[in-house]
Amino acid sequence: MNSDYPVADKIPFELKKHDDIRIDNYFWMKDRENPKVREYLIAENEYCDSKMAHTKKVQTELFEEMKSRIKEDDSSVPYKYNGYWYITRFEKGKDYPIYTRKKEILDNPEELLFDCNEMAIGKPYFKLAGISISPDNELVSYGVDETGRRQYTIQIKNLKTGEVFSDKIENTTGSSSWANDNKTIFYTKKDSVTLRAHQIYRHTLGQLEDKLIFEEGDETFGVTVYKTKSRKYIVIACYSTLTNEYHILEADSPKGKFKLFQERIRGLEYSISHYNNHFYILTNKDRATNFKIMKTPVLSTGIDGWEELISHREDTLIENVDIFKDYLVISERRNGLNQIRIKRWDNKEDYYLPFDNETYTCYTTTNIDFDTDTLRYGYNALTTPSSIIEFNMQTKSKTILKEQEVLGGTFKKENYVSERIWAVAEDGTKIPISIVYRKGLVKHGKNPLLQYAYGSYGSTVDPYFSTIRLSLLDRGFIYAIAHVRGGEYLGRKWYEDGKLLKKKNSFSDFIACSIQLIKDGYTSSKHLYAMGGSAGGLLIGAVINEAPELYNGVIAAVPFVDVVTTMLDDSIPLTTGEYDEWGNPNDKLYYNYMKSYSPYDNVEEKAYPNILVTSGLHDSQVQYWEPTKWVAKLRELKTNDKALYLRTNMDAGHGGASGRFESLKEDAEEFAFLLDLEGINS
Structure with a gap:
């Protein structure tokens, strides 16, 4: 066994629930203020650097190659709103966007809204979000995050004079909505500890104190506020995994009282759009699993008045x-x-x-x-x-x-092949797999293949084009997206069958896809790699506990792997809002089920594949200690000498580096890890 890797202190900590005792030797890593935590993270980064040092040349080549395909002096398609054309553009050699507009016609002079390159100078992380223009086009509100923790500070800028007002609204979601009086905005405040979006405030220019308009008392719900496309209503949306509730206010009357649209009913999901004298409602009412569209008069929005417009269909998800x-x-x-x-x-x-x-x-x-x-x-x-x-x-x-545009001169779409095949899961369910590779590839079982999945929250990974992925395809890799249950690729039931007490379907589906890809000759276990991020990292962690022999290597990006402990701690950001996705472990049934698959709790003495784990110190979605503890436990228990690296971005959060080119360096390192395992060094 290698002995040059960092060894974390083992300090046994007893966790007791439902008469069950778990001993967590690395619980101490949750203390962000403990100097030993930072020392360990730095030691792991240095270890990763030393072990990956021989791939630096390939990483540089990959980075330059990926960057060369991107049009650096690029701009978005202009869109028109309220008399102005809005454009986002990038300049050569710069990492951040520039936001501009032109009045009425595109030939008019450009007005600069924000140059994020200037705003980001001297900051290790920078993100601008929530740009919202006042109805008279003279003011803009916006949010800035300088840590990657998704805690935005809202400010307001005068677009005529360029003055940024001194008001700073801290700890928000970054977005805000203007009332029609051009002096009032509504915004969402976050709980400073849990980061749950829980309060709606009204801010009026020139007034010192903002008024609390709405507070969500149910810790399983979050809130947001927005303006309808018709510009007639300000809407407060309360949301959880399974339930919605809306409150509406005419945008002409910002000091009026919000009206309840339809009170929450557990399991009733709905969203609203305004048109003329009606609201149009996308909803699962009456067991419409794949949703249907209904409408109701603006003066009578309760559920009893909802009228069906487009019916529910078993084979079609709206x-x-x-x-x-x-x-x-x-x-x-x-x-x-x-x-x-x-x-x-x-x-x-x-x-x-x-x-x-x-x-x-x-x-x-x-x-x-x-x-x-x-x-x-x-x-x-x-x-x-x-x-x-x-x-x-x-x-x-x-x-x-x-x-x-795919620059570099080497890409031709006819040089690549895409297809969709189906695997058969343990319970007989057919699981779709989207695949892409270079034309001429022979299915002899020796091709390196990267299999990707997410499989949670009903979030679907569609078969999308990627210029970054070309660097793998052009070196002989096959790329496969496993559309496992937990997403909504095959409708809402596909999601329902991969959550709560059916969560393990996501993992067995992924394994079934791997077995099918091997069976069909695309690859073999010596050349098969797996990747997932966040909840997809949970999937990867569960899969390698169950079937480590199927993979030569895996990448787990910001992985949610300490499921039981996190879901029992309601002080951790976003935990309470997750109960409808994973279950509430305060209930013994869910506790036992979670514990049976939680990657951290199920690490055993066995041979694991080569593993690269990434993390962000300021991550608000998956706290840094989850991947850190997982790596420490894997180091302690795994029985082979295969690679195990932890890379923590000390300046960023869940999404990684903020610059468009800085993030490519992270992609290059991950690809270099895979190529190195295949002996591909150029």
Whole structure:
């Protein structure tokens, strides 16, 4: 066994619940103020540096290669809102976006809103979010995060004079919404300890104290506030995993009282959009598992007045709606594939946009303008770069506004192949896998393959194009996305069957996909790699406890691996809002089930694959100590000499580095780890 790795102190700590005792030797790592914690993290980083030192040349090559494919002096497709065209652009050699606008026509002079490169000088982390323009176009509110912990400070800037007002609103979500009086904003405050978004405040320019408008008392709920697309209402949204509740206020009357739209009923999910004299409701009411669309008059919003507009279908998940003056646009998913349905309000037309690829991703994009016949949507596939397309819903003509440029001169989409295959899970369920590789690849079982999945919260990893991924494909790797249960790839039931007391389906699905990929000759266990992040890192941790022999190496990015201890600690950010996803371990049934799969609790004396774990010291989603404790325990118990590295970003949080090129260095290190295991050194 190697003995040059960091060895963490073992200080036994007894954790008792439901007459069950767990001994955690690394519980002490939760103390952020303990100097030994930082010393250990630094020692692990130095160990990772030393063991990966021979890959530095490859990392540099990968970084430059990835960077070379990106158009550095790029800009977004302009969108028009309230008389101005808004544009986000990047300049060559700069890490951060520049936000600008032009009045009425695109030939007019550019007005600078924010240059994030200037704002980020001297800061190890910087993120601007929540840009919100006042109705008279003269003021902008915005949020800034300088730690990566997603605690934003809101400020207001005068766009005529450039003056940034002295008011600083700390510890918010970053977003805010303007009332129609041009002097009032509504924003969301976070609990300083748990980081739960729990309060809505009203801020009025020139007044010293902000007024608390709404406070969410249920710790399993969060809140947010926004303005409807019609610009007529300010909406407070209360949300949990399974339940929603909304409160509405006319934006012309910011000091008025919010009206309850429909009180929360456990298990009732709904979202609202305003159009003319009605609200349109996307909901699972009456066991509509895949959701349906209903409507109700603005003066009578209670559930008894909801009228069905588009019925529930067993084979089609309704994911989103976009409302226009003459059209209702519905984003759907059938058999795993996205669909966009366009329906006139007068019922004269009802049709789908045509897509003919075997596996692809499409989605509606920035459609802020209400009175228009044009719809903007995005399209890409595993082999096809992204396009932003403007579709005229009346004439059915389309214009490609922007195609993603892949620079470097070597990419040709015809050199790559994508396909979708199906694995069979333990219970007989067929699990889809999206695959991409270079044309000409032979399925002889010797190809390196990276299998990725997430599988939680109903979040679907669609088969998307990636310029970064090309660096693996061009070196002979196959890339596979396992659409395991816990996401919504095959509808809402796909999610329901991968959560709570069915969570283990996500793990067994992933393993079934690995076995299928090996069986079909794409790869073998000597060349198979697995990757997941956050809740996907939990999946990776559970999988290598159960079937470590299937993989030569894995990457667990900011992994949620200490499930039981975290879910029992309601002081940890976001824990209480997670009960409907994972279960509440204060209930013995859920405690025992969680404990049976929690990666940290199930580390054993066995041979584990090569492992790279990443973490962020300021992570608000998965606290740094989870991956840190996990690595320490793996070091203690694993029975082989295979690599085990922990890389902690000491300046960032859940999303990693904030600069667009800095984050590529993290990707390059991860890819270098995989290539090194395959003996690929260029």
